[in-house]
Amino acid sequence: MIKAILIFNNHGKPRLSKFYERYSEDTQQQIIRETFHLVSKRDENVCNFLEGGMLIGGADNKLIYRHYATLYFVFCVDSSESELGILDLIQVFVETLDKCFENVCELDLIFHVDKVHNILAEMVMGGMVLETNMNEIVTQIDAQNKMEKSEAGLAGAPARAVSAVKNMNLPEMPRNINIGDISIKVPNLPSFK
């Protein structure tokens, strides 16, 4: 079982939090903070597993994380999950994000956290891995987006226009904070399809 999925940036600001067990909002924040402290002080070239997140679960649990440019993707899992499998799942997740957002960067995650949730929901459900095939995930996401668009229809048009205008005025929108190495392939994790 996956106990929690967290995304935060290099400064510990949460970009997505999904807990599959009930924690109060305060505890959730505390877990995020603590996880950030554990993860952020680790070098780049050490292993991606961490034991002993104090707050989530007991000794059975592990933190498995990956660091992409400005973002940490952290999965808290118990012993029924394969460590390398989860690492690969994170990779699939990021690649899917990359595909859905067309060259994903932190800003996409900041402004469209709902979409990230929707993508995640197609991969992990209630703490269990639902789908690992990226194409399948993207197909389902596209179909749902299409539905959303058709629902918005005529009514959605002006809103879209306005938000486009709003974005135009914004100097901070440039998409230059690309997650450059988003498509790193880990040589040791092949043949997961």
Next chain:
Amino acid sequence: MALKIVKGSIDRMFDKNLQDLVRGIRNHKEDEAKYISQCIDEIKQELKQDNIAVKANAVIKLAYLQMLGYDISWAAFNIIEVMSSSKFTFKRIGYLTASQCFYEGTDVIMLTTNQIRKDLSSPNQYDTGVALTGLSCFVTPDLARDLANDIMTLMSHTKPYIRKKAVLIMYKVFLKYPESLRPAFPRLKEKLEDPDSGVQSAAVNVICELARRNPKNYLSLAPLFFKLMTSSTNNWVLIKIIKLFGALTPLEPRLGKKLIEPLTNLIHSTSAMSLLYECVNTVIAVLISLSTGMPNHSASIQLCVQKLRILIEDSDQNLKYLGLLAMSKILKTHPKSVQSHKDLILQCLDDKDESIRLRALDLLYGMVSKKNLMEIVKKLMIHVDKAEGTTYRDELLTKIIDICSQSNYQYITNFEWYISILVELTRLEGTRHGHLIAAQMLDVAIRVKAIRAFAVSQMAMLLDNGHLLAGNMQRNGICEVLYAAAWICGEFSEYLQEPNQTLEAMLKSKVTTLPGHIQAVYVQNAAKLYASVLQQNEQAGNKEAAQEITQMLIDKLPQFVQNADLEVQERASCILQLIKYIQKLQAKDVPVAEEVMALFSGELNPVAPKAQKKVPLPDGLDLDAWINDAPSESSSDDESPKKMIFHEEEQRNVRHRQPELDEDELARRREVRKKEQANNPFYIKSSPSSQKNYQDASGVDHIPVVQIDLTVPLRVPGMPLSDQYLKLEEERRQQQKQDRLKKKKKQKKDKGKRRHDSLHTESDEDITPIHHVDIITEEMPENALPSDDDDKDPNDPYKALDIDLDKPLTDNEKLPVRTHRVTEKAPEVEAASIEDKSKKPKKAKKEKDKKKEKEKKKSKDKISKKQKSAENAEHVHAAPEEETVTPTSKAEESEKPTGEASDLDFWLSPAPVQSKSQSEPHSNEVASEPEETLKENKKEEDAKSLKHKKKKHKEKSKEEKKSKKKKHHSEEEAPESVQNGSLDDEPLPPMSNYCLLAEDSYVKMMYDIQGNLQDGSQVVVSVIFQNQSNGYLKSMEFNVLDSLNTKLVRPEGSSIHDGISVPFQLPPEVSNEARFVFTVESIIMPQKLKGTLTFIVKTDDGSSHEKLDFKLHFTCTSYMITTPCYSDAFAKLLESGELKMCSIKVDGINISFQLLLAKICFHHHFSVVERINSCASMYSRSIQGHHMCLLVKMGDSSVSVDGKCSDSSLLGNLLDELKQTLTEKC
């Protein structure tokens, strides 16, 4: 219209959307909290508006704020509103937010049940998907119970997208509602072979999660998983299955043997590291389970270790980490094969990655032996010095202590070395683990008698230096060590070389800066020390010295009397007064030493931590019995003397028991210890005096240790003490070797050595400990139970899922079908009322009938499954039993096999391999072969064939049962429920109130009507729809033509001609139940309503609209509600005279009275008030509050019923119905 929408959205577009909120927060970095609270106010305004789009916008903003740590539970109701929007866009937002913040404690969550059900059966797969995803996050026991059946239906949905989600969510449902596991399991199992790989993977996932918690219940699935493992190419599925096997093998070693080969193949062939790693892991698990008596698996171990070495040597830190992790598992059973890689592991200690260092440390724990312990600890000590960062250093410290103290100090050959290691560790600054070191010091000093002298000398030194370090120590918790030091010096003061000096050290004024609990120990042990000094001086006749020391104490103790710590204060003043008294006696020349010593005489024994718990209950002591009479409701004055009595008695008891228990205890312990020592070469019998023992120790002359023991300055510059020991130890070992060689030659008898050093070369066991070590085992009470039941957590949520899944389903196990909450009360009341009669059969019957059709299907599934697994088994072994056996049915029947388990045995039993090639077609060969095998292992073969036959037989009987069921369907009979039994001797036949409503080739409807207890004008009609066709039934609409009196309750806004859509679809052969509420005005007359069911049948050829007419019959009985009534209330009711009377008589009845009453109770909702012989009074109440009393008398084959009711026409109609029931069914 369109214009209006556009206008509305133009208004809206200046509302803040999620992006604006995020942007705003980013722009208000200084006053973020203020800005957010502003936004929350805006959101609250938005939530008040009617426009659902505005609400959804507000809710998604809340979801974002939730991530930032804001509690949004106040908006739970608005979230539900958004969830129930018909637009997917909004629905998704609602469910997303709900999944982020709903949990079991959310009170509005119960409002979602119907909404979720509606979404689950939505024609749009994404509506369903989004509902399932949301539900997976916030499912509660109630939701699980109410929706289990709907989700189960979805498991057979046409779209794999829905199927896989439905399968996955079942795990959550099982967790919250364990009763659903057994009914749902057959279908879950079916999904393991789903054509869609995603669904298959989901099913594997769920079963693996289930099996991880309660593996033994899933052993029977092993053949199926084995097949999957050899056929699947999906690495995710493979990994899960292989992990599952890892959990199963400890329970079934035979399974392990079967697995080794395919797993080894996978290890060789796969390129995916993750799969390789899991394979290695499971092979390790298999090897562990086989560890006894399987010598020929060393090849597999070698393969594993070799692969792991490759992982550890890899440059990828992740693989290195995992390699070490897996290595530690091998270590437990095959330490030898790991120990050869010591170099590699020690190398990992230098890794820059802390996780890897910690893993390597774990491994070291298992790799130490007597031979290498000192060396390894030396390495660790170097790391301790090097380690920056206190956490890792603390970890090292605990590991050193763990490694040394493991299994009762098994690997320590020289305790002096260990003590000096501990002393060295006290030099660490800033460690949190002072108390750990202290505990070790105490433990070693108490339990290893031989080391006490050395320990005391070291502790005395610590105390001497203690005051220098006290300032530093205070801050970092290492001062705990002084606690141990003071205690050891005090307790074993007879070993002190210069007790005076130590005593002075303990009374220095610096001591008062230590924490209170340590000072208390100082004071107490100063007194002990004083006592022994006093004795020495008196024995030596040195009166002056004795008086001097007394004076010193009197001078020094007052500083403790003023201490802030109460404990210190109390002890100090107590001791001070005592010593003042001693001084007086000394002045009179009275010898006091003996008496002072008596204060601290006696030896302390280590007591096992669980000892208290394990004190057995003495015979004849009943802890629950009152010692005195139970206290009556007396005044408080009475109680106090009673308490006194209680106390006294208890004390007396203790006093009585204590001495004899102690003697027994000691004798027993001595026995045990002797035995232990005799068996263990490590132990050498010790002479009674521990002090002497140490000095007489064998080979003490060769041991240079003694020289440095106390006299040599303890710190050689540039070399830590423990290193000296390392050197000395090496020398010592060499010396020993030489000695042994000498001895061998000369066959000289050595008094000290009682061990036989015969042929073996130097191995672990050969290294003699430097001291005659007497490790005192921890005390346990006599007859202590060995069981360790204290570790189980009674609140384990997974315990509830420990359910036997192989037992066939019984009739009362089904998923609850959709019910209105209001009607749930009815059966409860019913049940309560007839408790004394026939509670069980009734309930069971009811449920059973609801689910009968489903049940039938399940059993069918089961049979087909069985056939499959049987085939599977045959496929694997191709065993020839089939033809060779002739049935001897009686023997089989007498012995009831548990079907699947025997399948498993069959699958696992080692079949002759050659028979694979000589398979079935050659029957003559087959015929001859059994003869051979019969000779060899007749029994086994017999057993196997028998099982096989049994299985067949069972299938047959099931088939029969099934057909029987079909036949008796209209009579509502199911043989199983009979065994449920009633309190009366006579078994009652099953009964049901469901009667046929209408039937055609597509659908069959059964119905039952029950009154609504809460609302006097409503009745609920439960209709079971059963799909009898091969097509898919959908868009079912249920409609009735209302009468003036009776009306169908329709959703608001629909006209009286609209039907109600049935909230589910029916796949082929599936049934489900829907409930419809009707309002009634008058209930005194029975009534019939005409109605129609319209639906669409979807088959492969296309779909068609169909329609089925029916007539709903509302009998007067259906307005009655079973209500219990006490006889006195009943009598009053009859006496009141307000009731009208009516009677009937029915002839030709030849059923028992018991059955008759049960029938009336069940079919007409009555309860028995009183029963005397063949006469009974019964009571019921209508939904509108009419009382109905019956007096039933049974004569010879005739029954007379007298009824009394406040409404005569109701009574008349009801009696007519009663009469009909009695005549037609008897």
